[in-house]
Amino acid sequence: MAAPPIKDPKLGVPKTDKPELQAGGGTASAAQKARTVDELNDTLTKYLKTLYKEVETKYKLETREGLAQWFADEQQAPASDAEKLKDGSFSQFATYFTSGAGAVMKPAEPVDESWPISNYYISSSHNTYLTGNQLASAASVDAYKNVLLRGCRCVEVDVWDGEPPSSSSSENEAEETATSSVKDKSKKEKKSLRKRLELRFGRKSSPPPGEKKEVSPLPQPAGEQRIAPWRSNSSTRAEPRVLHGYTLTKEMTFRDVCATIRDYAFVASNLPLIVSLEVHTSPEQQEIMVELMTEYWKGMLVDLPLDPAQTSEDIKLPTLKELKNKILVKVKRVSHKPADPVAKPTTLQAPVTLSPTQTNQSAQSDVTSDSSDTAAEKPPAPKPKVIEALSKLGVYFGGYHYKGLNVPEANIPTHVFSLSEKTLMEVHETNPAELFKHNKNFFMRAYPKGLRVTSSNLNPAIFWRQGVQIVALNWQRWDGGMMQNEAMFAGTSGWVLKPEGYRNTSQGTTPKDAVPHHNLDLSIEFLAGQNIPLPPEEDDPMDFKPFVKVELHVEKFQEGEGGAIPGGGASNKGDFKKKTRTQRTTNPDFGREIVEFKGVTRVTEELTFVR
Structure with a gap:
């Protein structure tokens, strides 16, 4: 018996059910559902209460001035967002963080x-x-x-x-008979x-003859006929x-x-x-x-x-x-140079x-x-x-x-x-x-x-x-x-x-002098996770070992100087990599573990990425 095809876990046939919620193209991040959380488990609720106490002690969230200062200093959000916390209580604090307003990714600016x-x-x-x-x-x-x-x-x-197009005419049948031996030989050579x-x-197989493929209804362009x-x-x-x-x-x-x-x-x-x-x-x-x-x-x-x-x-x-x-x-x-006129084929010609x-x-x-x-x-x-x-x-x-x-x-x-x-x-x-x-x-x-x-x-x-x-x-x-x-x-x-x-109006001559470059110190604190789906090949949560890996995609020194980029730029992995400790559950408790990157150079805001 032939071995089954080797499955590539990173390859997948296109999703036809709500593909706009599939990441990669940018639309998923715009979907409201992708920016909200329906509920928090006990572990996350515990950490959120601890954070609330720390912020309340420092900023006095139950006062209008304290709320405004917290939004300006730490959330880097407009003062108008303070209205979303209303009285500054823990319940409003939790609601804010499970809403789209509390998402770590800011909404994209209009282009x-x-x-x-x-x-x-x-x-x-x-x-x-x-x-x-x-x-x-x-x-x-x-x-x-x-x-x-x-x-x-x-x-x-x-x-x-x-x-x-295929035809059932006797003329075509005769032609097919005459060439069948050639085709059979070709098939054997290719087999x-x-x-x-x-x-x-x-390889994805074709549906059986006569079986109709189910087609989902077409979404309508907004405001367009x-x-x-x-x-x-x-x-x-x-x-x-x-x-x-x-x-x-x-x-x-x-x-x-x-x-x-x-x-x-x-x-x-x-x-x-x-x-x-x-x-x-x-x-x-x-x-x-x-x-x-x-x-x-x-x-x-x-x-x-x-x-x-x-x-x-x-x-x-x-x-x-x-x-x-x-x-x-x-x-x-x-x-195009003038050419001799060529007769067009009839509809049956190919x-x-x-x-x-x-x-x-x-x-x-x-x-x-x-x-x-x-x-x-x-x-x-x-x-x-x-x-x-x-x-x-x-x-x-x-x-x-x-x-x-x-x-x-x-x-x-x-x-x-x-x-x-x-x-x-x-x-x-x-x-x-x-x-x-x-x-x-x-x-x-x-x-x-x-x-x-x-x-x-x-x-x-x-x-x-x-x-x-x-x-x-x-x-x-x-x-x-x-x-x-x-x-x-x-x-x-x-x-x-x-x-x-x-842009075409810039006087910059290279990427090095066209945009400002900075040094970066980055610190990310991990609290916990919840309801992580098991991979298809797993059925026991105790065999599942999740961790978070963080990579920074930053301009290399050789790249900025116009030199040969190591590896020819073929790899799409980050140059700076760190990860959290491994857990053994679908609801990991990371215990406020911190992942840090210190003194990262050649950072540009628009063209440096955290993965």
Whole structure:
């Protein structure tokens, strides 16, 4: 009997039941339920009474002056919050701490929407369609629904040529008979590799034929009229599909992705959504892509500059507030030379291409342009030229192949360079000042290197500190990278204004002199915990051993000086780590244990994180 697939506890298929309460994208921190506690157990109540006595002795909470002083000195909250404690009694004190007002995380400040869009960090997803690892997981529209409801504002779509719809005609049956021996041989050749990949990574199976998938009702965008679904007869033509090319990942139709984006794009946020396209389709299939996007996103898609008189070379980036409820396409921008007219295929024609799911020799690596780092890795397969109609949809996000920071296209206001984490680290080490200068004015996107087949994530804070606006992460993996993403975008609508020194008006030349750096002494006191859920593999609370680990994500010395970052920035673990003593219960009593960090240097408020 074959061994069961190795389960990765940090990978998970997208949640479809209240995904907005799943952390990672920032929306969970804005939910009122996430900021409140229904009740306190006896241990926590005991500590709260002790704290109340200490505060009451020092500040005299039963007086208006004492309450105001306590809020100003220790809570750093407005004096108006004192009204929430009313008479300053213990019962009101306890109510305050179980309410959202007493949460340790302050609510996010409203974003200033008046800046050009390159002055913001954007909550972004990598290979959004995947539900697990990069080699053998399923592609699902639920993945798009999940990240959009969690606050993601930049999704990725890899598009490949579709295959013609199946037919029961005798002509097709004869053709299938003639080619069956070839297909059988191909299946045998692939079987060994496929089995190994499926056993190593697992794979979500399709529902049995005839079984309908349960679909949850669509949430309605607040104050918006939903656009009526568009229908077209797609049963007589090949249509583009979405998958991770040259792997065992399961596919879905581009049409379904467009429909899901239409339905969920502006439910959690009314700020613009960027759709980053990786185009591997033929010219004919690209025309269908344009047709589908134009029709499904009608009224939302930005297909012309806000000022139609501007050209792609001199167009200026609009402000964030000018693009509310708009979908922006990021696609390769190319110059087009006149070509001989080519007859369009009939509705039954399909491009003759090698299916990206029919190759076994290349299933070991990611070969899209967004997943190759060095010549030592498998080179990307040649991609078809992007047609003009599709390229023109990249109004404010025209993708260009990165050749350097001093090439002519690097000064086009609407260009965007997409670089793997490894390439970006090399640019940082060789030309940090130019990298920082570029990212103050123009867009850059960072994505995980192709060797991260388990969907692990890069360390986003390193790239944010270089001014990179779009740091794409694998949202299906819960790791340090996604925890930092939650910290950056907690309680926001997915766009966060950069620190002042990182904006296009700043005279700063490097991160070192663009923002103030400080030393930090941090002390955290742990009281107790309650009702911690047991992991799925545990059923006895006495076998459960919880502790709290604290990590600080701070700029390294080499990073600030433009040198080589140790490990290439590949790890998303903090540099300063401490933890509490281990308990043996689901209701741990930490006994007011204190975790301290003293003399931490190179701290910047907006770009340093406590995890």
